[in-house]
Amino acid sequence: MWKYLLIWSCVRLLGRLPTRVLYFLAAVAAVLTYLFAWRLRRNVLDNMRHVMGPSTPKKEVRKAARQVFVNWAKAYADLVHMPRMDVSKFFDQKLAYHGLEENLLPALTDGRGVIITSAHFGNVEMGIQAFLGKGIKMTVLTEPIQPPRLSRLIDGLRSSKGHAFLPVGIGSIKTLLRTIKAGGVVGLMCDRDIEGRSIRVPFCGTPTSMPVGVVELANRTDATIVPIFIHRKNGSACEAFIEPPLELTNSGDPQADLETNVRSLLERFEAHLRRDPGQWTVLEAVWDAQEDEKP
Template identity: 50%
Template sequence: MWKYILFLIAIHTVGRLPLGVGYAAAEVVGRLAYRLSPGSRRNVINNLRHVMGKDAPDKKVRAAAYMIFINIAKYYVDLVRMPRMDLDDFFRRRLRYFGLDEYLLPAVAAGKGVIVLSVHLGNPELAVQGMLLKDVKVFALTEPLQPPRLHRLVDSLRSSKGHTFAPVGFAGVKRAIQTLREGGVIALMGDRDIEGPKASLPFFGEETMMPTGPIEMALRTGATVIPSFCLRTKQGGIDAYLEEPLELERTGDMERDARTNAQRFLALIERRLRQHPDQWVVLESIWDGVPVQPEPPPVAVGEEV
């Protein structure tokens, strides 16, 4: 219940602040969260050790982890501000698309259904909002939150501009498949094992459980898969990259094809994460087992990283 109440307070306080003020507050909150969340900090550093390599300097890993906590705080500022966000102004001043006209819009026009497959990089929920101004309406599946009342509130914020966000589950997946069969667009995440079909796949050189559900959905419906990656800019903007459709191998063996094509998507993820590890906003440990290297000491609030 306290999380729900906290969100309500944030909507009516932080949600009314100018963006610059909200992001300044996020800097403070992110610094504190890094310092006061040893479990999450350990998970993030373990993830970064895989992405950046076991020989990456501690200072560099620590700096990336530090920024991840700040970027997560900025995500929540974006979320609570979304109902009051001027979409036209956001599209004109803060959002840049790369590959929208070349890849996404032609795939939508083909009418076979489109899966925009993204990762927790930058803020993909914010990046998708601008698609409404290109007459592209998206149905997105989200990770269930507890209690359900909180999830309904969060998804209402995400859906406030006209897209539809709903929790992963039987009803949500059924609607996603129906949307694809009607030639619509759905948005899914492909970098965390949450619910649904999955397989143990190599990721940054080590096996871990990764979702295959988005690929299976594409194979069963004939939908086009558009890999998508989002990055924050130093000026407070969002750069959204929509890449050429993922070429899906189809042998007739669903399990094999799902694994093969999911691995192709993971290869794209690896390239992007190596370039921008400090924007991978995941607090959960992606790889089980012992961390590849002990956690470096935490950064004191205000310390240079």
Template identity: 30%
Template sequence: MAEANKKAKSVPAKRSAWVYSAPAAPPLADLFASADRRRAAFRYHVTENIQNLLDLAVHFGLKAMPARVCSAAGARLGAFVMPRWHKSAVKKAQKNLERLLPDATEEERDRILKRNWQNQGRIMTELSIVGRLARRVVWHNLNYFTEAHAKGPVIMVGMHLGNWEIYAPKLVELGLSPSANYTPPAGRARAWIAERVRRKLGYGLMPPGKEGIRPALKILKEGGAISVFCDEGFAGKIRGPFFDRPPHLEGNLAVVVRLARLTQATICPGYILRKEGAHFEAFALPPITLPPENKPGERLIDDVLLLNSVIEPVVRAHLDQWYFLDNAL
């Protein structure tokens, strides 16, 4: 791995900017236009609105359930849906487990995969009760966050483990109130639900992709906090962690270290694990202050590898709770 990393340092991949654009709504007049436009308009204004009503009914129905029942329903749903209607994703997850856990038996990898299905299902239903779940978390080493924030701007680096949505209430309680890049999920009702939940939790929402860089810089230069997840899947492919692949500059690992360099921000990693059912344990990790460099950008790959070295071992140790396990490596 060390040799591969050294080779990659000399020819780092250039990060391409991603610009998000929301899908446009076809005008109602298209319901009486050509066949293609009529189908698109009918799908948007009729078919998708039926799904939107169903999504809203499920969301508010789940809010009325006890937390353990809501979470358990998601576990059953995930275990039922994933192997039946997401077979391609299941195959990718199986391949990843074989690669990442070569010494595990087939039975051990199968148990990890099934726990992953349950966790994914729980995350979906638990979005309705995030505020209540936040009271079921045991936190460790929160002083890492507060001490770093007292010194200046911070970049909170989370991981898609357990249920990461319950990260926000504690950060708000500590006075950090981070802003985060936000890519709306598919479906207008789901996008509205996700944005509503995050705003109620106290998150500030920045535009996704390239458009979020300028607001992030402004917040950090004013001494504030932002939240970025550096384990990520993009277009169905895992961009971080590297998992023994050559390092690159095409993901949030590079975004975070660049922002930290530009604003002298401290990087504060942390993660949340599911312990049992709807109960969680959360860990703040030691803050990362990037080493000095003689000229801007000379340590970019080293900085990215440093941040990856903190994130990757945590994700590897908890693949049963990792959201992007079924993305391609």
């Protein structure tokens, strides 16, 4: 309950503050979390070592880990500010994008439905909202948070501008299928397994369990997968890289194809992740300890 009260209080008390003030408060919270939440710090340091490689100096790994916490806290600041966000103004003034006309708009008009996939990276919360300024609405699957009241609060904040954010469940999966069937747009993350379906594949050079939901949904519906990765820039600005649609392999071997296609999607994300590891705001350990212990 304390988490719910904290977020609710921040929305009520801090939501009207300018984003620069919210980001300052977020930076303070990030430093405190990094210093005192040792389990989270350990997780993030391990993630950064995998992403940056064993030859990276420890100083650089720690710097990236601290930046993860800062960007994670900024994401919550964005969430608190979201109900007061002007999406059209944000799209015009704060969002730089690449590939909209070449990659996304054609996919939206072919009638097959579109799966926009991204990661917990950069300014994804605000970046996705900004596409409403172009009239692009989507239904997004989210990870349920405990208690359920908190999950409803956060998804309500995310949905306040026009998108629909739904926690994973049978009902929300049916909603995704109906949306795609109608030629609409849905959103799924590719870097965290929230649907309970995963496969072990190499990621940043080391095998780990990664979600298959994006690929399985595309196989089931024939929807087009469009990866979008949104880098946080100065202040609340962001830069969206809208990638070419993912071409799925179909060799007749479903399991092999699933692995190949998941790996292809993750390779798209890896290219952005290695450019700026500190923007990956995942605080859970992504790689298994036992994998690291293998000779």
